[in-house]
Amino acid sequence: xxxxxxxxxxxxxxxxxxxxxxxxxxxxxxxxxxxxxxxxxxxxxxxxxxxxxxxxxxxxxxxxxxxxxxxxxxxxxxxxxxxxxxxxxxxxxxxxxxx
Amino acid sequence: xxxxxxxxxxxxxxxxxxxxxxxxxxxxxxxxxxxxxxxxxxxxxxxxxxxxxxxxxxxxxxxxxxxxxxxxxxxxxxxxxxxxxxxxxxxxxxxxxxxxxxxxxxxxxxxxxxxxxxxxxxxxxxxxxxxxxxxxxxxxxxxxxxxxxxxxxxxxxxxxxxxxx
Numbered sequence: 001x002x003x004x005x006x007x008x009x010x011x012x013x014x015x016x017x018x019x020x021x022x023x024x025x026x027x028x029x030x031x032x033x034x035x036x037x038x039x040x041x042x043x044x045x046x047x048x049x050x051x052x053x054x055x056x057x058x059x060x061x062x063x064x065x066x067x068x069x070x071x072x073x074x075x076x077x078x079x080x081x082x083x084x085x086x087x088x089x090x091x092x093x094x095x096x097x098x099x
Numbered sequence: 100x101x102x103x104x105x106x107x108x109x110x111x112x113x114x115x116x117x118x119x120x121x122x123x124x125x126x127x128x129x130x131x132x133x134x135x136x137x138x139x140x141x142x143x144x145x146x147x148x149x150x151x152x153x154x155x156x157x158x159x160x161x162x163x164x165x166x167x168x169x170x171x172x173x174x175x176x177x178x179x180x181x182x183x184x185x186x187x188x189x190x191x192x193x194x195x196x197x198x199x200x201x202x203x204x205x206x207x208x209x210x211x212x213x214x215x216x217x218x219x220x221x222x223x224x225x226x227x228x229x230x231x232x233x234x235x236x237x238x239x240x241x242x243x244x245x246x247x248x249x250x251x252x253x254x255x256x257x258x259x260x261x262x263x264x
Contacts, residue, residue, distance in 0.1 A: 001104055001219040006145065007210050009112045013119050013138070015203040020123030022195035026187045028128060028173050032135050035166070036119055039142045042154075050149045050219055055226050059234045061154050065161050066246050070253035072166050076173040077257040083177040090186065 006047035014040035027079040027089040031072060038068045101221070108148060115141035126183050132170045139163050153228045 013036055020033025042061045049057025083089050118137035125131045139162045146155035235243050 001101065001108065001148075002214075003217045003219055004210055004214045005108060005112075006149070007214065008207060009115070009145075011203055011206040011210065012116055014206070015199040016116070016119040016123055018202060019195040019199035022198060023123060023188050023192035025189045026128065026184075028170065028177065029123075029131055029187055031173075032122055032131055032170065035135060035162075036122060036138065039139065039162075042158075043142060043145060046146050046149045046151045046154060049151065049226065051217075053220060053226075055230045055234045058151050058154050058226060058231055059239055061151070062157060062231070062235070063239075063242060063246055065154075065157055066250060069161055069166060070250050072169050073253050073257045074260070076169050077260040079173060080176055081260050089177050092189065 003047065003051050006043060010040040010043040010047070013037075013043070025090050025092050027082065027091055028076070030091065031075045031079070034075075035068065035072070038064060038071075104148060108145070111141045111144045111148075115145075126185060126187055128174045128184065128187070129171070132167060132174065135170070136163055136167055139167075150225055153231055 017033045017036030017040065020036060021030055024030045024033060042064050045057040045061040045064065047057075049055065049061075079089050082094065086093065115138050118134045118141065121134040122131050122138065125134060139158065143155040143158040143163075146152075146158060
């Protein structure tokens with residue numbers, strides 16, 4: 001197994017996630033694309049953990065998983081709040097901060 | 100053994116890439132969530148290939164177990180249309196394709212340049228769960244505490260935000 005096969009797979013997932021964040025308008029779908037990005041990072045961390053024979057990468061990956069769970073919880077409650085106030089979760093409609 | 104690992108990697112990687120593309124292109128929110136399950140399960144399988152069983156199990160428990168339930172609840176509570184929904188994408192979504200491709204090209208060049216055909220160590224030290232716990236409750240104890248507070252703040256914040264009053 002090459003080191004690069006895992007890193008390039010992670011890069012592909014990362015870029016698909018970035019495309020999703022750019023292309024999606026629905027708040028829930030944007031959060032899903034962010035999950036793809038976080039998973040790509042985790043894959044990198046685990047691959048480097050094996051390459052270096054060290055535990056640190058796996059520890060970091062566990063921390064990333066926990067932070068991602070917190071992020072999804074808060075993110076979805078924000079989306080819920082936006083829906084409750086505006087009856088839509090289309091991110092294009094949120095333009096109050098435009099000058 | 101190595102050939103079997105490589106075949107396994109290729110199959111799982113192909114499934115993950117197809118799933119990820121479906122997540123960002125599907126026009127059905129629930130299908131998107133279910134394709135995300137495929138990608139997350141594939142990532143867990145890759146972790147097993149990389150000898151990280153504990154992270155793989157955590158991935159299954161936390162992501163496929165908890166995060167997906169959150170996503171489905173989010174879909175349900177925001178009354179997204181179950182079924183085809185043409186309002187999921189931005190008008191300028193085509194702009195995302197060159198951005199993603201340029202990003203991938205930059206990363207691929209950097210990766211090939213730095214790691215070339217370096218191989219994974221086959222006789223590397225196997226990391227077991229005990230070592231991970233020694234790390235978390237040893238040198239990483241302070242980040243672990245900080246993370247506990249982050250989770251607590253997220254739980255309280257989610258309740259405060261989503262509460263009806």
